[in-house]
Amino acid sequence: MRDTLTLAGARPARFGRPIAGTVEFAGRSAAMSRVQELVRRVAAREGGVLLVAHRGTGVESVAREIHLRGRHANAPFVSVPCGAVGAERTLFGDPCGEAPLDLETVSADSRIAAACGGTLFLDDITELPAAVQARLVRVARDGEVRIDRQPVATRCRLLASASPGIDADVREHRFRSDLYRRVSTWRIDLPPLADRPEDVPALAVRVLDDLSSARGGPPMTFTQAALALLGAMTWPGNLAELKEAIERAVASTEDAVIQVEHILPTLQLDRASLAFVPAGSLREARLRFEHDYIAAVLQYHGWRMAEAATTLGIQRPNLYRKVRQLGIPTARGSE
Secondary structure (H helix, E strand, O other): OOOOOOOOOOOOOOOOOOHHHOHHHOOOOHHHHHHHHHHHHHHOOOOOEEEEOOOOOOHHHHHHHHHHOOOOOOOOEEEEEOOOOOHHHHHHOOOOOOOOOOOOEEOOOOHHHHHOOOEEEEEOHHHOOHHHHHHHHHHHHHOEEEEOOEEEEOOOEEEEEEOOOHHHHHHOOOOOHHHHHHHOOEEEEOOOHHHOHHHHHHHHHHHHHHHHHHHOOOOOEEOHHHHHHHHHOOOOOHHHHHHHHHHHHHHOOOOOEEOHHHHHHHOOOOOHHHOOOOOOOHHHHHHHHHHHHHHHHHHHOOOOHHHHHHHHOOOHHHHHHHHHHHOOOOOOOOO
16 A cells, blocks of 8 residues: 655654755745655665656656665766657667576666666656556566676666656556556645745746756846746746756846846746837837736735835835736735
8 A cells, every 4th residue: 555644743753964955945835844844764775756736846866865865876877868768768779689587687878777766866756658557567566687697686676756647547548557566655746936926036046046057157047026027927837947048148148137128028928919020110119018016026026016016116096007908807805
């Protein structure tokens, strides 16, 4: 029977390195705090770990965090993209000659051989064909493979990622239930950014810090208004989409301060008119910009006019006037 973790009343595990040092864990939302605690506790235990996440969530970094905090930290961490062409060859290699039938046979250059004694991370595991799933079950069950005809104990920990649809895949027999049990001794459901919007500013700052370090130039910062704009977005592509937007903003300027005009062209606000069309006067373009930015700031502040006016640096009566002039609806919570 699959184990579960109960956090109520649990004593926090002791680890020297702060988990928030990894960009994917930035933020202090209740959802992310729970994930951090689960990662700490799961890392110290044995058994497979299944990370269930939406696209763009950064699951490999979470898997590496579990590996680095576990008993296999000094052993190899081997990642396999299960949806890639040739995933079976990558996993098992291409052993020559007739293989004995008592154990699964892999070649010395396979990912399974490389992961022996360490961690094997299977990214997007539901993308594996049924025949490959069956071979993996056998490896996990036996704890042994043949490499160059010699039996070798694998002693590797299985980590896997999958989309939230994995439960339906198991239920409808598109994914093997026995393999699911092997990789989900522990299961962690990673929340999308839409479920933790309060973490977006902290994530954005961490991403910008990492980009600044990679460029080797002076530290870069956001203006308050630029952070407010990023925080107002829903980010359906999760951390990957946020990173891409910030990378494009950084590439568009030599300034050390990222401002709204650097961010807005990288976004897809929920308006068809946001897409760039090289037509219209400068005044018309400025009005479109004002409409999109003011609407984003209002959304960020939950449509509270006083707080939005403070971020925009204008008086509240002027904000009301702008909203009316630009035709921005305020029925969702205006004062």
